[in-house]
Amino acid sequence: MPRILLTNDDGIAAPGLHALRSELRRLGEVTTVAPDAERSAMAHAITTLTPLRVAEVRRAGKLIGYATNGTPADCVKLGLGTLCPDVDLVVSGINLGANTATNVIYSGTVSAAIEARLLGVPSIAISLATLTDPIWSYAATFGRQVAAMVLDRGLPPRVLLNVNVPNLPRSAIRGVRITRQGDSRYVGELALRQDPRGRPYYWLAGAYEMTDEDTGTDAWAVANGYVSVTPITYDLTAESALQPIAEWTWRT
Ligand code: MN
Numbered sequence: 001m002p003r004i005l006l007t008n009d010d011g012i013a014a015p016g017l018h019a020l021r022s023e024l025r026r027l028g029e030v031t032t033v034a035p036d037a038e039r040s041a042m043a044h045a046i047t048t049l050t051p052l053r054v055a056e057v058r059r060a061g062k063l064i065g066y067a068t069n070g071t072p073a074d075c076v077k078l079g080l081g082t083l084c085p086d087v088d089l090v091v092s093g094i095n096l097g098a099n100t101a102t103n104v105i106y107s108g109t110v111s112a113a114i115e116a117r118l119l120g121v122p123s124i125a126i127s128l129a130t131l132t133d134p135i136w137s138y139a140a141t142f143g144r145q146v147a148a149m150v151l152d153r154g155l156p157p158r159v160l161l162n163v164n165v166p167n168l169p170r171s172a173i174r175g176v177r178i179t180r181q182g183d184s185r186y187v188g189e190l191a192l193r194q195d196p197r198g199r200p201y202y203w204l205a206g207a208y209e210m211t212d213e214d215t216g217t218d219a220w221a222v223a224n225g226y227v228s229v230t231p232i233t234y235d236l237t238a239e240s241a242l243q244p245i246a247e248w249t250w251r252t
Contacts, residue, residue: 011034014096043105117159127162
């Protein structure tokens, strides 16, 4: 029976985590290690200056997982390092909110899966493309199917799958696209407000804007009713720039 580590960045109480856990338990033995509260947009942060604590989480007397005060990447380190060192697969999600285009850079969900891959375990990140009224059922089912495929076929070294699912029922999904990561930006990012004592503060906000109209991207697929599956890796080298930059006149 395959062994699976499940984590997320929305926290141990997040409904998306439990929807996916229910489905993954049909495939194998699932150990859940998740942050004790939401840690979205933590990217690949790890905790090195303060202790990490782990608490067993029970529902109706049964152990359903471990909550940590760490980041998503810490959860994977704790899982693979001590709580469930021999897993065959790490799955991160289901995140509330798409992790397409440049969201991938900030995503704790994706970074947890990257951490698994850094530690040598095949991994999948799964996100639902909505912030309101989530429909978890289809995304959870699809997540189980992808997990089964990765367990069966494996993944190339250093490659993980970033899966984004439209917030639609199964009947409205148009298909699955294997995509590349698109480009996007946030506009109007800083909201300036006043605290109750009259002092100003800022809150990161703003609207997400696609700057890439290509139909081969993750964001296009999800916006058009397709499930997006992007194979990603953590080598950020811009291969196409190596030669042009090498042609500059470099002096020591
Ligand atoms: Mn999140």
